[in-house]
Amino acid sequence: MNFYPIFLREMIIFKRRLLRLGYLFSSMITPLLYLLTFGLGLGRGLSVEGVPYLMFVVPGICAMSSMTNSYTWIATSISVGRLHFKTFDEYLVSPATARDIMLGEVLSGVVRGLFASSLILVAGSIFGAGFPQSPIFLLVWVLNCLIFACLGVVFGFLAKSHEDTATFSNFFIIPMAFFCGTFFPIDKLPAFIKTFLYFLPLTHACKALRTSFLGQEVKIVSLGIMLLFFALCFYLGVVTIRRSNR
Amino acid sequence: MIKTKGLTKYFEKIKAVDDLNLEINEGEIFGLLGPNGAGKTTTVRMFNTLTLPTSGTAEINGLDVVKEATKVKWLIGVSPQEMNLDQELTAYENLRLHGLLYKMKEIEQRIDELLSWSGLAERRDSLLKTFSGGMRRRLLVARSIMHRPKVLFLDEPTVGLDPQARRQIWDIIRDLNRQGVTILLTTHYIEEAELLCHRVGILSHGKLIALGTPEELKARVGHFVVESIDDGTTNYRLFDSRKEAYNFAQQRTDDVLIRESNLEDVFIKLTGGRIEK
Known part of the structure; x- marks a missing residue:
């Protein structure tokens, strides 16, 4: 196991970016806009599934x-490192294994995912949505980051050009961001769409994060599906790295 | 130290390396020459385990680069054509990460050693972005030897450097070779191969078309060259002896130049230039 240097590289760069204040604000701005327009603007006085919309x-x-x-950090960092600067060859030529590389990159993706979304939780609690108490929330939260960091590695490696990672993001990540129950409950959608959404990881992440956020019981099946997704995506990532010499 | 048998690589339908049979001895500086697109980099990438051969085998120190890739990785140092140092990290950080990747002990000590060896001690904590081309290339070579590899691969180590920086790299290469490192370098600067390499191989369209010491190759095409200008294009005629060259020159009424042949003449002759013999 030698994932530390790969993780460390991403962390050094992350730290350097954080020290530039512009970066910090720009990474906060989109989710904050959502929080303001949907949570406080559109959703004021509204209640969904029996709770104030903000808490939903x-x-x-x-x-x-x-x-x-x-997803974005890792996919970009890997595709640019592979295609443009060729820095990724340094890992591939070293004795670090595909699993080391995968683990190092994924963990750094988790740190970035947790960091950005914790800003949302802080902002939410300032606006009166409360702060999550349950350890299950933390578990689901980390699991969600793990799944999408793994996908970031996979697509960072499959990308033939830098635009490819953005294409995948437009067709997969952004639709999920809107339709998996982030802004409205999916129960009211037609049955066939609901069935389709059931096979997407973010649907379960939303559901499990919400129920644990509100102090309700989390369905084991959601956790199971997320774990399955994580295992599958991690495996896919390792295989993709291994096959990069073809 | 390096041995290939029928090494071949296709990219889709394009043959990049064609049935390469080559043996490079321990302690040698071996130069792989060829025009752009001849297959030099692909060959080196196969030795580096970065590209999988389509067929044939390559061994480094008796280890198969495909089947025993991880063991091979411990033995080799790689300095690729693209200077793939991390631009957003400092010189120190680049070296430290390399040391960690190779699970080295005494990383700090080795970094100090390498930075002063490559003349970059003062730039230890500067970001790579601020380095000149020559400094980057020196750090790249320093990084590739940090874990004390037995075999070093230098892909176009002096491309884009000014004459001064190029000579610094040459000194570095000779110094490493004196320490017992086997070196394979690719280049299309022919005087570089002539100055540094014990033996050279010339690749053209993925095939090895010549192999030997620079002296042997020159003897093969002729030791003397007569340059003359016919209808605005320069012709190079190769002769085995000074006398033959002189006799030819005497028949000419215009200005001609008689000189000793160099590897460049060999190269142009063998890769299909206009040299007549």
Whole structure:
């Protein structure tokens, strides 16, 4: 096991970016806009599934922001490192294994996902949505970051150009961000769409984050499906790295 | 130290390396020459375990680069054509991460050693972005030898450098070789191969078309060259002896130049230039 140098590299760069204040604000701005327009603007006085809309939407935006941040950072860092700067060859030529590389990158994606979405939770609690208490919330939160960091590695490796990672994001990540129950309950959608959404990881992340956020019981099946997704995506990532010499 | 048998690589339908049979000895500086697109980089990438051969085998120190890739990785140092140092990290950080990847002990000590060896001690904590081309190349070579590899691969180590920086790299290469490192370098600067390499191989369209010491190759095409200008294009004629060259020159009424041949003449002759013999 030698994932530390790969993780460390991403963390050094993350820290350097954080020290530039512009970066910090720009990464906060989109989710904050959602929180303001949907949570406080559109949703004022509204209640959904028996709770004030703000409390409904904060865990949803948290799921969304942890997803996009885990995915985007890693996918971009890897595709640019592979295609443009060729820095990734340094890992591939070293004795670090595919599993080391995968683990190092994924963990750094988790840190970035957790960091960005924790800002949402803080903002939410300032606006009066409350703060999550349950340890299950933390578990689901981390699991969500893990899944999408793994996908970030997979697509960072499959990308033939830098635009490819954005294409995948437009067709997969962004639709999920809106339709998986982040902003509205999916129960009211037609049955066939609901069935389709049931097979997407973010649907379960939203559901589980929301129920644990509100102090309700989390369905084991949601946790199970997320774990399954994580295992599958991690495996896919390792295989993709291993096959990169073809 | 390096041995290939029928090494071949296709990219889709394009043959990049064609049935390469080559043996490079321990302690040698071996130069792989060829025009752009001849298959030099692909060959090196196969030795580096970064590209999988389509067929044939390559061994480094008796280890198969496909089946025993991880063991091979411990033995080799790689300095690729693209200077793939991390631009957003400092010189120190680049070296430290390399040391960690190779699970080295005494990383700090080795970093100090390498930074002063490559003349970059003062730039230890500067971001790579601020380095000149020559400094980057020196750090790249320093990084590739940090874990004390037995075999070093230098892909176009002096491309884009000014004459001064190029000579610094040459000194570095000779110094490493004196320490017992086997070196394979690719280049399309022919005087570089002539100055540094014990033996050279010339690749053209993925095939090895010549192999030997620079002296042997020159003897093969002729030791003397007569340059003359016919209809605005320069012709190079190769002769085995000074006398033959002189006799030819005497028949000419215009200005001609007689000189000793160099690897460049060999290269142009063998890769299909206009040299007549």
